[in-house]
Amino acid sequence: MKYISAAEYADKHGIAERTARHYCARGKIDGAFLTGKTWNIPHDEPLPMRARKQGKEMPLLTHLREQMQMHMKGGIYHKTQISLTYNSNHIEGSRLTEEQTRHIFETKTIIADTEAAPIDDIIETNNHFRCVDYIITHALSPLSESLICELHKILKDGTTDSTHSWFAVGAYKQLENEVGGMDTTPPHQVHAEMKNLLRRYNGIKKKTLDDILSFHHAFECIHPFQDGNGRVGRLIMFKECLAHHIIPFIISDSLKAFYYRGLANWPHLPGYLRDTCLTAQDTYKLWLAKFRIDS
Numbered sequence: 001m002k003y004i005s006a007a008e009y010a011d012k013h014g015i016a017e018r019t020a021r022h023y024c025a026r027g028k029i030d031g032a033f034l035t036g037k038t039w040n041i042p043h044d045e046p047l048p049m050r051a052r053k054q055g056k057e058m059p060l061l062t063h064l065r066e067q068m069q070m071h072m073k074g075g076i077y078h079k080t081q082i083s084l085t086y087n088s089n090h091i092e093g094s095r096l097t098e099e100q101t102r103h104i105f106e107t108k109t110i111i112a113d114t115e116a117a118p119i120d121d122i123i124e125t126n127n128h129f130r131c132v133d134y135i136i137t138h139a140l141s142p143l144s145e146s147l148i149c150e151l152h153k154i155l156k157d158g159t160t161d162s163t164h165s166w167f168a169v170g171a172y173k174q175l176e177n178e179v180g181g182m183d184t185t186p187p188h189q190v191h192a193e194m195k196n197l198l199r200r201y202n203g204i205k206k207k208t209l210d211d212i213l214s215f216h217h218a219f220e221c222i223h224p225f226q227d228g229n230g231r232v233g234r235l236i237m238f239k240e241c242l243a244h245h246i247i248p249f250i251i252s253d254s255l256k257a258f259y260y261r262g263l264a265n266w267p268h269l270p271g272y273l274r275d276t277c278l279t280a281q282d283t284y285k286l287w288l289a290k291f292r293i294d295s
Contacts, residue, residue, distance in 0.1 A: 003040040014142040058245045059294045064136045076291045085128040088231045090253045094121045120159050135239035173226040184223035193222050207244045217266040249280035
């Protein structure tokens with residue numbers, strides 16, 4: 001178990017260090033303990049429920065959390081894990097099929113096939129399952145640089161990329177990169193751009209779907225990581241929908257071209273991306289109806 005200080009916990013969740021110490025002292029943070037005068041807090045422990053200002057959580061989030069803790073198969077959590085992981089990875093070039101993805105999730109093994117499966121596809125699939133658990137656990141935590149970097153760290157842990165000295169796992173890029181043939185933010189400007197983006201976004205009191213999509217577009221334009229930006233960005237959108245009582249959505253591989261068109265045209269034709277995401281949202285609404293979960 002990795003532990004962080006009260007100061008690090010406070011920075012991660014956007015609260016005052018004194019508040020973090022108060023939560024520890026009152027026993028509101030599970031697993032926190034003192035060593036001398038220093039609080040040690042489990043690094044993945046979310047904010048206490050009363051500290052979450054979003055109010056009562058949406059029924060979907062309650063179901064996702066309960067089914068995750070139960071390791072339940074056949075419910076909305078199971079369906080979300082497989083669909084979100086398969087589609088997001090497939091958009092980025094993974095060669096695993098949806099059935100192989102399902103098999104990895106359910107059995108922790110891979111189905112033998114005539115075509116060899118790249119080991120990184122398998123590792124990133126398993127890591128993406130962990131990322132989905134992370135956004136469910138931290139759905140109501142404020143969006144922060146540390147949370148975003150933790151998602152990237154989980155996603156790329158143990159991959160071939162993680163063995164390269166120039167590839168910063170869980171940290172911002174060190175080398176220039178581009179997306180769709182377009183330039184992105186230079187490495188030395190990423191921290192400042194991300195800080196400004198999060199300040200603007202977190203300053204919005206009642207967030208809408210368009211606010212989340214606008215953040216996603218800006219995030220992808222910055223392209224803060226060497227690789228994995230698309231998957232991290234889509235995980236963030238799912239998390240923020242859960243946080244702000246918006247039905248989440250999964251961009252399927254069949255919507256890939258429309259999704260990319262929407263990102264490219266967001267500043268002057270936002271309807272492209274909005275309509276694509278609403279189409280994906282309609283599919284998720286059907287799942288909620290099937291499992292009798294209030295939307």
